[in-house]
Amino acid sequence: MDRTVADPLIGRLLDGRYRIGPRIARGGMATVYEAVDLRLDRPCAVKVMHAGLGDDDDFAARFVREARSAARLSHPNVVSVFDQGDDDGTLFLAMEYIPGHTLRDVIRAEAPMKPARALSLIEPVLSALGAAHAAGLIHRDVKPENVLIADDGRVKVADFGLARAVSAETQHTATGGVLIGTVSYLAPELVVDGRSDARSDVYAAGVLLYELLTGRKPHEGDSPIQVAYKHVHEDVPPPSAAVPGIPPYVDALVARATARDPQLRPADARVLMHQVRRVRDAIAHGVADDPELTADLTPTRTVASDAYDDIDYVNEDTPTILSTAQAAEVGTPDSREHDTSVIPATPRTPPGPAGPGAASPRGGATAVRPPAPRRSRRGPVLLLVVLLLAVGAGVGGWWFGAGRYTTVPGVIKMDAAQARAALDQKGLGYEAGPPAYSETVEKGLVLDTDPAGGERILDDGTVTVTLSLGPERYEVPVLRGLTEDKAGAALEKQHLSLGDTVRRFDEKVAEGVVLRSAPQAGSEQKPGTAVDLVVSRGPKPIEVPDFTGRDAARAEQRLSALGLEVSTNDAFSETVADGDVITQSPSSGTLYRGDAVTLTISKGPELVEVPDLRAVGIQAATERLEALGFTVKTAESAAYLGLGFVSSADPDFGTMAPKGSTITLYLV
Structure with a gap:
């Protein structure tokens, strides 16, 4: 049985405004439907929370708060939230409808893919997450299914704020609750204690990049618990281990984004996007290996302080403590710092009688005193000179040192x-x-x-x-009307960078010319800010249908609806019915809106009056009718006498007959 047909929500009118259509997708928390906003007459997508989640008033209030936060997030790579509501217990979000497919479809079709392709897909995802992180909003459920790719190539991230509302309800911890989110993309800290911040989104984006590069998830197991355990206890392997040839700096980028320690990851998606752009630039220039970039991106592991307990080292910044034996060996401070010379003691003499050189009663040696020297006056003079010099030197030193400063x-x-x-x-x-x-x-x-x-x-x-000049800000220049190259040059002149480019048909603007930019012209931005462009693809080509031989009124209506200028003229035709198209110019090929198409419309065959040929000889009558474009046929009248003159005709004389039709002459 077709589940879509059996779905009771299909055809229902939510909140008196949203007519629910076919089901698009179904997940663990909600189901998404294609819908029509009857008030604004526009298509949209409506995400309806599963039954039961809206029964709790606290959860409903959280759901409304998070929906409002997500609605304030305006970014070209974020699926816009239009509205939220509660229809008799049915909680729903009305969002921008993105016809296309998901990143999961791209992974299935293309992965493993070249690094340049993988990075080009992950960068708009990081741009969306970066805008959210700047606004204080965490996604918490980054996965391929939440990355939508429109038919025109635009990349959009969906479901901002939904995981937060549900996680607050379930207290998603590893020990007491339910883990919200796809386990293959959960950061270790979410598994361990349920806490998340911008770096948790960075981890999920890193896993996403690994999957794009290799076509597989980094951690797999027989159960979600096994996968969660590996996220906590095992590093994400380098992509080159699965796909040889990937540059080392790409491995380093994945390692940095998926570091198990949140402190080793980029602070938020904006930082990771900057690193992605560095790697894209290296790939674009054909760099096979860049040791400096690899070293810069490789996460440096921190070592706990107790890991240093057994390390014994001395350097010039570390004081050296000496043992008692070492101190004795070196000497005491007094003996090394204050002694300027060592005067040997006079040797003791053996006991003997008192006299010169005999031992003193205290056991010491008796010194022989030299004769007292004669006092000299030079000593005090020299001392005075030395003191004056010292004072002068001190004053001079003070003046030339600190005194003048x-x-x-x-x-x-x-x-x-x-x-x-x-x-x-x-x-x-x-x-x-x-x-x-x-x-x-x-x-x-x-x-x-x-x-x-x-x-x-x-x-x-x-x-x-x-x-100070204040914060460094540069005004986004007016880019509308410039070519893409000139727009890039104008941004570079303003210290801004060229971001993503979306190309759209425009009937009035030539191909390659900028239609608009985001952020808008005139706004003040930090240096290096990426400015996204919408660039014209020129007028949309129109394949011209051929209406030759078909109803002219219908042809004129269809061609006008395509935006073509239709002109008509009339002509007689013996083969094309009245009101149908005889010829169309051009009848095929490619035109553009406003181009001209000419239709020649049939008036049917031309009508000619049958002349009065009574009493005219058969030969003369035949010649005259054939000259008018008729075909002549003869027959004997009821009063035929064999004279060979015309008595009557069918159609009768004086009537209008189509040119080329047959006139029957009756002879008498």
Whole structure:
């Protein structure tokens, strides 16, 4: 039995506005239907939560809050949320309808794929996640099924906020609740304690990239628990192990994004997108190996502090502690620092009678005193000179050292006038240096000084002051009407980068010319911000159908509906019925909106009056009718006498007959 037909929601009108159509997809939490917004007369997709989830008032309130958060997220790579509602316990979201397929379909059809192709698919996903992370919104369920690819190639990420509403309801932890999300893409921290942040989305995006590169998931098992265990206890293997030839820096990129320790991953999707662009650039330039890029992307493992307990090392920054024996061997501080010479003691003499050189009663040696020297006046003079020299040297040293210097006052975040006044008070000069941008110091305030505040400077020195220009922002230029190359050059001039390009048909703008940009022209953006473009593909080509021999009114209506300019003219035709198309110019090929098509419409055969030929000889009558385009046939009248003159005709004389038709002459 067809489940779509049996689905009770199909055909139902939700909230008096959304007519539910065919089912598009079904997941663990909700079912998605194609629908029509009757109020705005537009197609949309309606995601209906499974029965039971809306019974809890707390969950319903959370669902509404998260839907509102997702609705505020406006980005070209995010599926727009139009509305949310509760129709008698049926919770639903009304979203942008994206005709096309999912990234899962692409993986099945193309994976394993070349790194350049894989990165081109993951970058718009990261762009969407990056916008969400900047807005404080975490996806929590990044997987191929939530990445939609429109028929025109646009990549859109769906289901922002839905996982958060459900996870708050179920308390998804490894020990007490239900794990929300596809286990193959769950970050280890979600499995262990249920906590998630932007880095959890980064992990899932890294797994997604691995799957694009290899065509398989990094961790597989017989049950979801086994897969979750591997996410916690095993690193994601390098893609090159499954597909040889992948550059080492691509392996490093996957390793960085899927590091089990969240601190080793990029802080959010914007950081990972920057790294992806570096890798794409290396691939675009044909770089087979870039050790510097590989080293930069490879996650550096941290070592716990207890891992150093058994390490014994001494370096110049580490004090060395000496043992008692070592200290004794080296000597005491007094003996090494204060002794300038060692005076040997006089040897003891054996006991004997007192006298010169005899031992003293205390057992010491009796020194022989030399004669007292004669006092000299040179000593005090020399001492005075030495003291004067020492004082002079001290004063000179102070003057040439610290005496001539003062301390630079702190003037950071003062305006120029305040900074100048503070420097004047110290007797210092003010010199304006080149201004610089700052994300933290307001425009016009002091950002930096040289020398810095607190450093020493000569009393009459000059301090170079750098004023802040405020945050570095550049205005998005007007790109509409420029070619794609010129738009890229204009963005580069404004220190911005060219983002994604979407191409659409436009009847008025030539191919390759920019239709619009996002962010819009005139907005202020950080340097390096990617600006996405919508570029014209030119007028949409129209395949011309051939209406020759068909009803002219219908042909004119159909051709006008295609946007073509239709002109008509009439002509007689003996073979084409009245009101049908005799000829069409052009009758085939490709035209564009506004091009001309000419239809020649049949008036049917031309009508000619049958002349009065009574009493005219058969030969003369025949010649005259044939000259008018008729075919002549003769027959004997009821009063035939064999004279050979015309008595009557069918059609009768004076009537209008189609040119080329047969006239029967009756003879008398």
